[in-house]
Amino acid sequence: MKNFQQGVSFYRQKMSKFSHSLNCIECNCKSLIFNKLNERELETINQNRYEVSFKAGEVMFKQGTPSPHFLCLTSGLAKLYIEGYGKNLIIGLVKPVEYILGPGVYVDNRHHYSAAAVEESTACMVDAGTYKQLIRENPDFAEEFIMRVSNQAIFNFDQFISLTQKQMHGRIADALFYLSDSIYCSNPFTMTISRQDLADISGMSKESAIRILKEFKDENILSVDGSTVHILDPKLLKKISETG
Amino acid sequence: MKNFQQGVSFYRQKMSKFSHSLNCIECNCKSLIFNKLNERELETINQNRYEVSFKAGEVMFKQGTPSPHFLCLTSGLAKLYIEGYGKNLIIGLVKPVEYILGPGVYVDNRHHYSAAAVEESTACMVDAGTYKQLIRENPDFAEEFIMRVSNQAIFNFDQFISLTQKQMHGRIADALFYLSDSIYCSNPFTMTISRQDLADISGMSKESAIRILKEFKDENILSVDGSTVHILDPKLLKKISETG
DNA sequence: GATAGCCATTGACATATATCAATAATATCT
DNA sequence: AGATATTATTGATATATGTCAATGGCTATC
Secondary structure: OHHHHHHHHHHHHHHHHHOOOOOOOOOOOOOHHHHHOOHHHHHHHHHOEEEEEEOOOOEEEOOOOEOOEEEEEEEOOEEEEEEOOOOEEEEEEEOOOEEEOOHHHHOOOEOOOEEEEOOOEEEEEEEHHHHHHHHHHOHHHHHHHHHHHHHHHHHHHHHHHHHHHOOHHHHHHHHHHHHHHHHOOOOOEEOOOOHHHHHHHHOOOHHHHHHHHHHHHHOOOEEEEOOEEEEOOHHHHHHHHHHO | OHHHHHHHHHHHHHHHHOOOOOOOOOOOOOOHHHHHOOHHHHHHHHHOEEEEEEOOOOEEEOOOOEOOEEEEEEEOOEEEEEEOOOOEEEEEEEOOOEEEOOHHHHOOOEOOOEEEEOOOEEEEEEEHHHHHHHHHHOHHHHHHHHHHHHHHHHHHHHHHHHHHHOOHHHHHHHHHHHHHHHHOOOOOEEOOOOHHHHHHHHOOOHHHHHHHHHHHHHOOOEEEEOOEEEEOOHHHHHHHHHHO
16 A cells, blocks of 8 residues: 555656657557557547656555556556455566556446556556447447457456366466566576465465476476576477466 | 445345346436437447357356457346456456446457356347447547546556455455455355356466365355355455455 | 266375474664 | 674474375266
């Protein structure tokens, strides 16, 4: 909660510096969802957004708070997490340029998960009302939106199965593939997330995550040096993922 | 939302009195999402649907198969489940009159979970293309659709937390409240689902589910007689749900 | 009414996983 | 550079949970 307050005051300080420094029409880091919008519509978005920057660790928005904006990450890396009973569950990492399309906007105007910057990040915050209006007016944009929300749901189902039906080794394997294939997009990759975050992705304790990382290292499936991980034997790791 | 709940439970009691209608316009068991459609649009739906009936236990559609329809349950009870590695995970029960809005329709035209009839059931299958076209044409209908999909996502998040962060007792408590409050809508309720299904909702083995049911019975939190369950001490059960 | 077959129940046991505690390694700040 | 906080690692231990096997009850079928 303290972090959130800090985050808010921080972005208020920086806001004027970033606000409307670019515009959406010429923005070269705009989300692909905007391909469905024409120039007039982009200009509408442009007039109803502002940019914010976050330091690593800062909370972007907090589960339970009002959700008057959609947030688009323009640089850095963010984690989305549900705050449960004592523990957190990370339901996804978000990298540029991607929208965070929380389901609360169409239901109760509340965030149903929290978001925090993992690395130093910048984001565009677009007024949800403006966004909703464009969804009403432009069917292509609406379909694109629904497609993204659907993709998110499908991703969630996969995580569901991983977390509820696999044992720890399989879950860590899944997390490593997710990081390598979908987030850092390289094979020797340097994790900017902490061990605790890795554990929160895999639904286990930090200690268990570390132990399994070490086991994989001892079996030459991985090389692990601090935060740098190299998947040496992807085939075997895949097998571990599949056998649970 | 309240109205929706009331409408559904009212319908459940009176279900036997309903006879299936010949067209969507006069159908008195149509989904409330159709309130957003005018007569002409309803007629379009009417011409692109067909009714099916399922015996208890029959599979309605199978994960991985093409998904050319949206399915609306008009009587009975259905379970939605992800087929994992050996086990199934039930991600929700569906009762009349509710649509099953699978996310695959907008992504890869595949079902991402399976559905099966728990009780003898009937359903309307509406052509997905027709549905999508109406979403393009009618913004109110589109918003209603997005709202339902969002609600589903929020429900999934809750189950996510329950399954990954609570121990078995808390998970069974959650499942029992779900059944009593949202599915059977009464307190002494008769489960038409099996013990295995209860276990698949709670993400545990059948034996564990049975054992915990028995513990709750021994502690006078529940009375359990075959498939009839009475929550005697909801306050204590709630506490068990919250403390995990 | 007997038989088969499925579902529910119970107990004993193995093990996956969390928790606690101690230490090592990094990062952060002055 | 030194001090302090934060994060990572390791080991020992407790326990939550799954698996296996045996039994009982119910239902359906002929």
